[in-house]
Amino acid sequence: MEIIKKIQIRRGAQLNIKGGAEKIFGRTPSSSTFALKPDDFFGTIPKLLKKEGEKIKTGEPLFYSKKDPRIQFVSPVTGLIQTIQRGARRKIEKIIISSASTEEFVKHEVLNWQQFDRDQIKTILLESGNWPFIHQRPYGTLANPSDTPKAIFVSTHRTSPLSPDFDFILKEETTSFQDGIEVLNKLVDQKVFLGTDASFPGIFQTIKEVQHYSISGPHPAGNLSIHIQELAPLNMGDRVWTVNPEDVVNIGRFFKSGKFSPKRTIAVTGNAIEQARYVRTKIGAEIHPILKDFNPVSSQYRIINGDVLTGTAVSEQAHLGYYNNQITIIPEGNKFRMFGWLPFKDNGILSLSNTSFSRLFNKNGFDVDTNLNGEERALVVTGEMEKVFPMDIFPMQLLKACMIEDIEKMEALGIYEVVPEDFGLIDYANTSKIEAQEIIQQGIELMINEVG
């Protein structure tokens, strides 16, 4: 394995939280319903192809994107369309499919795919519902099938709190991963960039036909924005594509069998459950059967699709998101704390600031909860965002440009190079409790509407 670049990050923080998943698989939970949420596909307006009560096979299109009808979204299971939940202005929020006992597949012709050219690969990815596995930068939306990207990035190393270990998840999938990489290589003019943990590349060092790079340092070292800035910086008009490691495997499996593969391995993490571990399930599965095996240890808890910095809070009746390999369950923090503003008091609360001795204690990790630990205030303290933001971008200035919706300034300060997750630690660490990810999200939406 030849490493073309070692990315070493210094500015950032590894949040030492209790509740990391042990490297064992729990019982595979049986889910009676599965759901797709159009909101998981940022920037997509769905147009339904099926009605409530209709039957659907695994891999059969369920809806397509109004913006680009070529992009189809397929069912992860065989069954009956149970309900289509709508919100305000009849916006489709969730399509729930009750799964049948026998599985039927839509099969695609994939024999000799190695000989397919770029357009054939694109067509089959689009028709089979594998296209939504590919995201683009800037903005983090679904990739546009008409583009040829400057590069494709796959990172197998996450640094977010309690993040899943892809070496463990994909241990037995090396061949499918290799196939997936080769499919992606057909979409781009240079080989796929594959990021691995510098200290433990694991199975990924055996992958060929890629440009290996290694990642070390604290969170957000694992975020793709940083890798892209280092290896293929995004200029105005550039496109870079990204694929999650398990979806590379799903694509690889599809080209082996011709059947859509909705595999999803979930790290069930967090300090509100006993025995955090991994489970194998499918995209969009129900969450409560998963939790049945993980006794929540506190009465009020929050379930998060994703990690504590970037995930979405969901109810117990909810379903897994389309992309997340992790759910986190942490206690709610709706309690008062007397004189909590005194410096060096409450050292049990994880703090990156030196106004607390917390980092001297609790070497075994912190119990976290959802308390805001203060109230939102005007931006006063400076320099703290830069400490957890390793990119060559001025985070506070970019946030301010987004707040005043100054498109030219946002462009000049690097809005194309970031996605909200890059500001997760800023959300966490900033004194004024500014919702940085939301501001960036709104900035990106503005850019899509105004510039495209």
Add this chain to the structure above:
Amino acid sequence: MNALRKRLDSLKRPFEKGQKLEKFAPAINAFDTFLFVPNHTTKKGAHIRDAVDLKRTMVTVIIALLPALIYGIYNTGYQYYIQTAEPFTFMDAFIHGAWKIVPMIIVSYVVGLSIEFGFAVYRGHEVNEGYLVTGLLIPMIMPVDIPLWMVGISTAFAVLIAKEAFGGTGMNILNPALTARAFAFFAYPTYMSGNKVWVSEASSVDAISGETILGSLAAGQDVKYSMLEMFQGSIPGSIAETSTLWVAVGALILIFTGIGSWRIITGGIIGAAVMGMLFNLWGANALMSFSWMNHLVVGGFAFGIVFMATDPVSAAQTNKGKWIYGILVGIFCIMIRVFNPAYPEGVMLAILLMNVFAPTIDHYVVNANISKRKKRWISAQELKTA
């Protein structure tokens, strides 16, 4: 604790949404949140948050100010008693100082916080904690015998014109505490300079007089204090600025907790030292030949660079900008001292001047990043067309 919480909750009921006193909620919340960190949970964005908040930050600054304040109170009494040649103990001196200074602190807090609460209710936002620091800083940088009504008016001017007129906390261009002092300095010069204001009771008791070291240098008199006295602060001056030793303790607290920018403080010391050395080489007048090391320990330089220049809102906001800003504050401080005998105390004007220029410094620092990005884009375009 639970009983107190319940009592507070019932007290707050009339201030809740839709109730009669809803408008005044920010006022009651300000008191409530000082007892308890509220039970608010994260609604969007990251689900967990750091323990630090603006209250904790501001309280840390107050803790860093306390050593200088306590020494300042003592020194007020000390200066008085050694001039009157009465025998005295530490407590006598402390009580004499406290008798003078505590009322000033009360006036500054009452006036300033009333305005802050008023604006919070009027604008419908929570009361920001910034004034807790400003309100303590204002009396600390005044001469001890300034009448209380002047403290009140300076405070009102600073909060209204320097802060709220710009949109409140986080939006101001000038440091509010220094603005208060500058206002008093130009509006009531006889109470802010000369040899009758720096020692307690100097204006009423004939036997007492005292010029600050910089003042006597500017007037061409000899300095009768040793460097050790200047460093520990047993010299006349504004209330809490005299002791470089205790200011340094505050600086260590600020730097350790990361709340004061070490870049600004270090930059300021470097700037002042270099400028002082250059003037030492020139040596055309008493102030120029005043040793550069002494320049660092007399007057308000130490206090200014540690507690005023590091105000994050009015200082430069980028890391590179902070270095430039700090160094320039140091340079201008010494330059104003030396060249302008009417204002021997240069640090106030130096910081206010650099407050005005801080956005310009940041502009150039940020622009370097912007043009780097533009260049990358242009070279990529050229590569494509080639």
